[in-house]
Amino acid sequence: MRNYSHSDLFLLFFSRAGIQKICSHTNKQAGKRRAKGSKARPWNAVGKEQFCVFLALVLYMGLVRLPALADYWSEDPFFGAPFCGQLMSRNAFLGVLWNLRLSDPEADEENERKRGTPDYDPLWKLQPFLNDLQTSCKAQYHPNQNLSLDERTVAAKASIGPNQSPGDEPAKWGYKLFVLADSLSGYSWNFEVYAGKRRQASGKGLSYDIATSLMDRSLGSGYRLYCGSFFTSPVLFRDLLSKETGACGTIRECRRGYPATKPNGLDRKSPRGTVKWLRQEEVLFLKWRDVSLCTTFHKAQDGRRVRRKIKSRDGTGRHASPPAPIQDYNRCTRGGDQSDQLLDRCSVPRETNRWYKTLFFQFVNIATANSFILHREICEQFGQQPDTQKMFLRALVFELAGELYPLQTTSLASPYAMQHLPEPLARADATARRSKATRGRQSCVYCRRTEGKQIKTPWQCRSCDVPLCAIVDRNCFSKWHRRFLPSQTHACV
Structure with missing residues (x-):
């Protein structure tokens, strides 16, 4: 069985440290604009989780294409896409898109003052992220x-x-x-x-x-x-x-x-x-x-x-x-x-008036295409059937959305979600009052594989037949199915 998720492969190219830097530069750019009196859109500081949801929506828009950006949040059932509204509001998405910055705004001003000199870098607004992505592509x-x-x-x-x-x-x-x-x-x-x-x-x-x-x-x-x-x-x-x-x-x-x-x-x-x-x-x-x-x-x-x-x-x-x-x-x-075909099949269709944002979306396409190639070659190496590119991106969108998207609240979730329900583990001879809470517990599979911990749980998945934690502060049941179920129905073995 695979011991990786689709988002694990994608984050090889979008490292968490790199995402944190983009969030920091984006928040600084938003603060700079608001200090100048620009209040066109409400703004809340964006973090790593919110930026991953932003990337999930960007990839979703490459799979499901509508005529205009506002149509993804339209109340008209003909154009509407309920998935987007459940992840992020339209104003929040446009706020991140509007303030997206890949380099430090203060360093940008310093570089702009060098225009016309040999020290001026025309790609400075893109260079920090470009260097990280190039290094990742060559290393992986x-x-x-x-x-x-x-x-x-x-x-x-x-x-x-x-x-x-x-x-x-x-x-x-x-x-x-x-x-x-x-x-x-x-x-x-x-x-x-x-x-x-x-x-x-x-x-x-x-x-x-x-x-x-x-x-x-x-x-x-x-x-x-x-x-x-x-x-x-x-x-x-x-x-x-x-x-x-x-x-x-x-x-x-x-x-x-x-x-x-x-x-x-x-x-x-x-x-x-x-x-x-x-x-x-x-x-x-x-x-x-x-x-x-x-x-x-x-x-x-x-x-x-x-x-x-x-x-x-x-x-x-x-x-x-x-x-x-x-x-x-x-x-x-x-x-x-072949590389061009992979990029064109599910490419991000967003057009912006900032050149570095246009290239950023192209780099998102390169990262997803490379992660899909890694997934395909790993599956071939272990004799498994790889996902199609469309299903790979679909699973990646679910995984990047993370905890913000409830798996069973809409028909847009995995079609197998309703078949996977938590139920108590069999408790044979658990007649005594003291033994009902502890008898029959087993180690959670998700905790053992991701953290290496032996945490006992009284719950299991009805369809997968694996023990999983299902409590408020440790919802391994939801994490397990978000990580494996969207791409492979037989992954929980």
């Missing part, structure tokens, strides 16, 4: 050999902050992220927010600096990096190879270092399946049809064949095989696509 997962480096755009229309038009991306305007992901699982191992010209540039180009920065030294050697034409350059690939890291990616023929060999080149009249390749020491340049590729660990042909039927002039057809580097590139760049 060891990637496989193949890595994928790609660009990702966070859609936003605000004309402030590090906003730009990415051109080819599906989102035509937004903030750009550079993400290093595991090609097999899609886990986002490292990422960086584009903020314009780098303060410590190497002089070899932006793509070179980003790639070398994301390939952190703590990653080690022996990896194989797959990337797009924005990052691929012979200079980068040779430097990575000197660090015992192979690289493969599509390349623009106008790149510096690309061999300018026009004789015997490919044109539109070349037969389909024709391959041209050239090796310069350890770097292989290859062109197949209209694709140009550069690699440092492949052979031009290694004997692998993939059947591709090509229509011939006589109408009979023939078969061609793409080069091995092309096959591996198409297979291993799916990691970035």
Whole structure:
């Protein structure tokens, strides 16, 4: 049986110390605004529990989408969502959203006074939280050999902050992220927010600096990096190879270092399946049809064949095989696509006019996607059936809501909740008055597993058949079912 909950995995990326810092900065920002006379919304100091409920509502809004934010608290049964009103009032939610701050407001003012100087940090309002999340993502997962480096755009229309038009991306305007992901699982191992010209540039180009920065030294050697034409350059690939890291990616023929060999080149009249390749020491340049590729660990042909039927002039057809580097590139760049799919399926849909809040919600998506990948791999390791992403997020919302959401008061709770009721343990031969209170008691399963304590209880769950505390100051019955029941009906074994 699993000895972790969905919220345990999520809090690996949102640590309790990090949440406490966000709460402190948010309360300071609210006090600063109220001192200036802003009383648009009532405010009560937010703590860790209230902020976890705020995150639960944010994730819930990614699962259940309504046209407007106010519709989640609407009294109209057509749009209303009773779940939100039972967790937090609309004014309390909007108060946290309005005052949300990821950095110290006083430090923000000091950084703002440095604008126009080399010491100014354009990402300062996001940097403390960004550093913690990057450290957590790298610490909680060891990637496989193949890595994928790609660009990702966070859609936003605000004309402030590090906003730009990415051109080819599906989102035509937004903030750009550079993400290093595991090609097999899609886990986002490292990422960086584009903020314009780098303060410590190497002089070899932006793509070179980003790639070398994301390939952190703590990653080690022996990896194989797959990337797009924005990052691929012979200079980068040779430097990575000197660090015992192979690289493969599509390349623009106008790149510096690309061999300018026009004789015997490919044109539109070349037969389909024709391959041209050239090796310069350890770097292989290859062109197949209209694709140009550069690699440092492949052979031009290694004997692998993939059947591709090509229509011939006589109408009979023939078969061609793409080069091995092309096959591996198409297979291993799916990691970035898989990561994008995980983020888009249940992404937080909130739009704000503060750029750091928009990126914060994107980081919430990254944390939930990474925690789901950890859950899936742990289940596969122990031969268990993992939850779907939707059910994983549903259980995570219940667990983050914690004690503030009564499990059995509404039909929105777990459909199995009414089957799990407390009942007294069997008390055989408990006829004497003195023995009725103590005879038949057993150790609470929840206390033993979470705290390592042997606490006796006279109560058990009717369906789960496990002893659980059910008193006012130690309601293990409710905690047990909130922790395990939403995701697995057979978890209480």
